[in-house]
Amino acid sequence: xxxxxxxxASQDDCKAIVVYKENPSESFPIxxxxxxxxxxxxxxxxNETVRKNFISLDYLFGNMQLQRQSxxxxxxxxxxxxxxxxxxxxxxxIPAIIFxxxxxxxIKDSYILSLDEIKEISATYNKKNxxxxxxxxxxxxxxxxxxxxxxxxxxxxNFHEQGKSFSWDKVALEESINYLKDWTITNNExxxxxxxxxxxxxxxxxxxxxxxxxxLFAYTTSEKLFSIPEEKLGDVEYxxxxxNNKIPIEDEIISLGVHKKSxxxxxxxxxxxxxxxxxxxxxxxxxxxxxxxxxxxFGIAGGFSAIRNVNERVFSQFMPILMGxxxxxxxxxxxxxxxxxWEDIKERVIIPYLKEATDTENQVTEQAFLxxxxxxxxxYF
Numbered sequence: 359x360x361x362x363x364x365x366x367a368s369q370d371d372c373k374a375i376v377v378y379k380e381n382p383s384e385s386f387p388i389x390x391x392x393x394x395x396x397x398x399x400x401x402x403x404x405n406e407t408v409r410k411n412f413i414s415l416d417y418l419f420g421n422m423q424l425q426r427q428s429x430x431x432x433x434x435x436x437x438x439x440x441x442x443x444x445x446x447x448x449x450x451x452i453p454a455i456i457f458x459x460x461x462x463x464x465i466k467d468s469y470i471l472s473l474d475e476i477k478e479i480s481a482t483y484n485k486k487n488x489x490x491x492x493x494x495x496x497x498x499x500x501x502x503x504x505x506x507x508x509x510x511x512x513x514x515x516n517f518h519e520q521g522k523s524f525s526w527d528k529v530a531l532e533e534s535i536n537y538l539k540d541w542t543i544t545n546n547e548x549x550x551x552x553x554x555x556x557x558x559x560x561x562x563x564x565x566x567x568x569x570x571x572x573x574l575f576a577y578t579t580s581e582k583l584f585s586i587p588e589e590k591l592g593d594v595e596y597x598x599x600x601x602n603n604k605i606p607i608e609d610e611i612i613s614l615g616v617h618k619k620s621x622x623x624x625x626x627x628x629x630x631x632x633x634x635x636x637x638x639x640x641x642x643x644x645x646x647x648x649x650x651x652x653x654x655x656f657g658i659a660g661g662f663s664a665i666r667n668v669n670e671r672v673f674s675q676f677m678p679i680l681m682g683x684x685x686x687x688x689x690x691x692x693x694x695x696x697x698x699x700w701e702d703i704k705e706r707v708i709i710p711y712l713k714e715a716t717d718t719e720n721q722v723t724e725q726a727f728l729x730x731x732x733x734x735x736x737x738y739f
Contacts, residue, residue: 360651361393361642367630372625383408394619396626397658400608402698404436405519412615413623414442415630424632430685432692437613445613447632449661451581452607452685453508453599457495458568462595469683470605471597473509473537476575481545483574491554496545497575499538499716501560505577506712507606507704510534512601512692517708518694522739523731524703529726538716546626549718569593579608584656596683604691608726609700611693612659639668642675648738699738707734 362374381386382400386408394452403409418424426434439499455471456463465471471479480496487493499505513519546552560567564576565586581598588601598605608713614633616626632638633739639658646655655736662669674681707730715722 360645360649361391361633364642365629368387368632369628372628374629381698381701382438386411388617388619394617395545396622397614397616397622397629399448399456399612399614402514402696402700403613403615404439404695405698406695407443407698409439409615411617412444413618413620414444414594415446415531415616417444418446418627418630419493419650421602424634426668428634428665430664430666430687430690432607432687432690433611436611436692437615445615446634447664448612448614449659449663450607451579451661452473452605452610452690453505453577453579454596455575455599456564456568456578456581456583456596457575458593459595460593461574464547464574465597467597469597469686470600470689473512473599473601477541477545483739484545492546492551492630493574494574495552495555495559497573497577498546498556499541500549500552500713502577503709503713504579505712506538506716507708508577508599508606510712511606512599512604513537517618517696518692519697522699522736524699524700526588532724535712535715538712539718542716542718565591565594580662581608581656581660583737584677584679585654588677591679598683598689603689605685606688606691607693608661609693609696609704609719618631627715634665636667636672638666639665643672647676656704675682703734 359376360377366373370512374555376396379400381402382398383402383405386396398412403412419426433450437443437447455476461483464482467475469697476497483494483496484492485494499509510531513534514527515534516527516530518526530610542549542552546555559570559572562570564578565583567573568576569736583591614630616623616630620626644660645651657673658662658668662673666687669684673684707727711722711727711730714720
């Protein structure tokens, strides 16, 4: 809404109107009594049900209007269908590990940390009292269920859309679960020990936790981290999480498409070309700062810009904490095409299964996963 307000104030040729949908990808097909949108902006727009509603935007790359090299190629690829560009990326986020500056000497790399490095460094931080109870624990994978999911993605579980549901790599998922269980047993003895420690000590926001002496690392994402006012992050350092030099882009990429039944194609094109300019996004960030919108949301549409120069030239001017540690294109790994209901599937199927399967006191078979999928499908279809 803020961007549309800025666009409308920047010219007199047309006016954009915002219609809010909590999840635009679930609004297709458009109801008969509803006016088709000109532009759709949101996540999950490439799934099979939604992508057929958009027109190709290849023509915008002609006549020097948009340049492909301005975008991160992995993000453009997400919106490419049969060698035609149906979606334009707007923003993205990546996972991070945070720690206190007082522990900086433990972390050798100044840009990224691998899963194995997080595991190894965490073990050196662990401490027990005379009763052999943990008083300090570097990090536990199960402290944040999103970390379990990130590990599964990084290690090739390959969740992706299949029909109305999804498929995955069974072997890779099992291997990632074994990796996470071994992490708990090797570093922290058991799931019970991790949970007991969490109950005793982990009752503050992550950025405050790492400033105590109780834990070394906390998991977060760029969106969550940089939505915290910068004055509260004075003691915090961060590194991007990688596996084999690949940093996974978070699933919820914000993209833009033009509806094939749009009645205002020319005006829609004007808005797109305006939004995708470096100077426009600079003005957006400036406006966010002046209106103090950056205290609740990060960057462009809640993430890093899909336009490389905006991140490299503009972001650090408004967020000095990003200087010297911006995403490098060569490291980024695109997510797969996922169903429109993926957030619900992840919350009700994937995460609960990962939490059960990585519990060192449990023996959970693949059938438990299949049962959760079946229960979810019965509710939706």
